[in-house]
Amino acid sequence: MIKLRFGSVFVALLVAAPMVANSEVSQETIDSISTPNSVETSIGTLKFIDGAPLPETAETVYDYLDRSRGVDAFLKGMPAASVHMLMEGAHSLxxxxxxxxxxxxxxxxxxxxxxxxxxxxxxxxxxxxxxxxxxxxxxxxxxxxxxxxxxxxxxxxxxxxxxxxxxxxxxxxxxxxxxxxxxxxxxxxxxxxxxxxxxxxxxxxxxxxxxxxxxxxxxxxxxxxxxxxxxxxxxxxxASGKSFNTVHANDFHFYEELNAVVQKEPLDLLDAETRGLFASIGIEKGKPFAPDARMKEILTDAVAIGNAAARSVVWYPREDVNLQGVRSYDDLNWVLAFVNRNVFFNEENGKTMNTDARVTFHYPYTAVTPAMATPREGTGSDYAIAFVDADGQPFDGSKTYKVTLPPNVPVNNFWSFTLYDSQTRSMLQTDQDLPAIDSIKNHPVPNSDGSIDIYFAPQAPEGREENWVQSVSSKSFFTILRMYGPLKPWLDQTWRPTDVMLVE
The missing domain is CATH 2.60.40.1610 (Domain of unknown function DUF1254)
Structure with missing residues (x-):
């Protein structure tokens, strides 16, 4: 047995009688439970002495564990930080x-x-x-x-x-x-x-x-x-016309926002596994969150990776892995806010948490209720969101895009498009009063067959000023189509918008 003290060259050896392997155990089994002295991994070469890790290997692994737990804490702590900042934003007013x-x-x-x-x-x-x-x-x-x-x-x-x-x-x-x-x-x-x-x-x-x-x-x-x-x-x-923030941070401050929730709320708000995850990076009820320089550097890296992961999950959901049911239509790039319209993110069996489905909602949206996920004919509202164009590419604010609504838009009240800033996931700030167009306040001009073309571009296409929402050349965006009082053709998908298409 080896007793090793980090930072010391002293190694104390306690010699014990050698263990003789059971002759009935195959070499294949021995190999499957053994660790080579040198292992190549994505985080570098990990070195061991007959299975015992060297100090530098332990340090590398702990850096990885802290970073990966920081990423996971960002993804799992997002709902708490998001609603916390919604309340803090109101308090600021x-x-x-x-x-x-x-x-x-x-x-x-x-x-x-x-x-x-x-x-x-x-x-x-x-x-x-x-x-x-x-x-x-x-x-x-x-x-x-x-x-x-x-x-x-x-x-x-x-x-x-x-x-x-x-x-x-x-x-x-x-x-x-x-x-x-x-x-x-x-x-x-x-x-x-x-x-x-x-x-x-x-x-x-x-x-x-x-x-x-x-x-x-x-x-x-x-x-x-x-x-x-x-x-x-x-x-x-x-709050109308006022500049204030309700969006959680995507840098180190995120963990401070999460810590504020953990300190305020009772232990039972979170299950033991999630509490343990947060505690593993220093966020634990009743204790100060005071990461040292090393840990702060690691968490700063972790939140950057977590933020990139969240954006990747939202913009490019892996339907072949765990986000089946995210699309509004099988053959179009419109997506739902709630995967499979499930506001509990717990899969069909009701007992399997889908963290990615939770991220696809909480990173871009707010307000959780089954009433917003289950449209009723002629009342309420329903939504379709486009994060990418017909070719699966993110939107470029310097280019011109077009989406077509077929004739007889099936709504009892009205429909609308709104553009959102890809950075803030909030309304895009443009020269127009609002980055939106709807069938009540605006007067989009229909085509001869009754269909309606809507354009997203930095300048209005000639003759299409009434059908135009302004984008910003230096920014990306995404859009939400809202249907207020959706009717049967929308609900049964016999009426469908086109994808948002790049106009060459």
């Missing part, structure tokens, strides 16, 4: 207390950094701190469509038509983790696994923005249950 609520009263625009938001819906976005406030009431207005997401960005309940209020509004009581107190009657109860809870609501604007805002201002109430007899007045904080 002053929406800190439960009754202070961020609202896009004049709709969202390209000023804010907000993952794939749209410019057609009035967003109302409270967030709760159940550790600070205890059980909290959300009295939702009629006509709201939304959901509750926990601090790991998991679905915990719906508001609106898919929720228990059935679109009529009502009082929800959100209980903190482990709550054992009295639960009064008259509430729709939501049991939260986390202290912080992100709440999102979309308001119907068919009667105009002013009417939608008045509905919220008059009817939304949020307050701790302990203040039910004298609740604070609602304070709506406009």
């Amino acid at each position: 002053g929406a800190v207390e439960a009754h202070q609520v961020m609202i896009f009263d004049k709709l969202m625009d390209a000023n804010s950094l907000f993952l794939t938001g749209n410019s057609s819906t009035m967003y109302v976005v409270p967030d709760l701190d159940l550790e600070r406030d205890g059980p909290t009431v959300v009295d939702a207005p009629a006509g709201a469509l939304g959901a509750f997401n926990d601090a790991y960005f998991r679905y915990t309940g719906d508001i609106g038509p898919a929720g228990p209020d059935k679109g009529k509004g009502g009082k929800y009581l959100i209980l903190p983790p482990g709550y054992e107190g009295e639960v009064p009657e008259g509430y729709f109860v939501v049991k939260s696994p986390s202290y912080r809870m992100w709440v999102f609501m979309r308001m119907n604007t068919s009667d105009g923005l002013d009417a939608a805002y008045k509905n919220v201002a008059d009817n939304l109430k949020i307050y701790p249950l302990s203040q039910a007899n004298n609740p604070p007045a609602l304070e709506l904080i406009s």
Whole structure:
């Protein structure tokens, strides 16, 4: 037996009687469980003395382990960091207390950094701190469509038509983790696994923005249950036209964002395996996250690799491995936000977590609810996303692209295209008021057969100004087609858009 101290030339040998191999074990078996003295690998040559690693081999392997765990922590910690930054972004505008609520009263625009938001819906976005406030009431207005997401960005309940209020509004009581107190009657109860809870609501604007805002201002109430007899007045904080960030970092700061979640939330928010992964890189509840220079350098490398991995999974999903069901159509490059429309990412058996499917959602999108993944004929909305053109190439903002909508677009309400910045996954900032076109606010000109060509280009093609969304020559982008009130031909795919095609 060899006892070896790193950094020392001293080696103490304890000589034991030699072990004689069982003569019935084949050489093939012995070889399969043995380690050569020199092993060539992708991380270099690893050296051993009869199976015992040399100190430099251990150092190389530990660097690899820390780096790979850092990459895995980025991919697995993404949901937590994402929802954390959504709440931090609202706090930066002053929406800190439960009754202070961020609202896009004049709709969202390209000023804010907000993952794939749209410019057609009035967003109302409270967030709760159940550790600070205890059980909290959300009295939702009629006509709201939304959901509750926990601090790991998991679905915990719906508001609106898919929720228990059935679109009529009502009082929800959100209980903190482990709550054992009295639960009064008259509430729709939501049991939260986390202290912080992100709440999102979309308001119907068919009667105009002013009417939608008045509905919220008059009817939304949020307050701790302990203040039910004298609740604070609602304070709506406009986010429209303001520059602020809600997107998680893709550099070392990501791990600091993740650490903030781990420190805030109860241990049971995460399973033991995930907690152990985060702890292996120094992120552990009740302990400071203070990586030394070596570890910080490794994690900086890890997050760069993790970010590249996330982008690769989103732009080029491996359908032959674990992302079958990501395409909207078998023969087109449009994809779904939720692979197989599964918002739990747990495969058909409900017990196998598909980390890549989770990444394909959480890297570009927000808001988790089955209601957004399961379209209903004539109501709600459905989406198709194009990250690459018809040839499978990422979009080049200096070039001209065209997508064609066949005649009779099957929507009960309207359709829209929005362009997003490939870097920020937020609305592309251009010279136009909005990087979008829709069938209500705009007036795209149809072709003679009733089809509609939409162009994405830095300059409008001649005579196509009404059918054009501006791109930026120095930037890439991707686009989302939204169908509001999708009808049967969309749902059964007898009506389909073309791929987005490069115009030579």
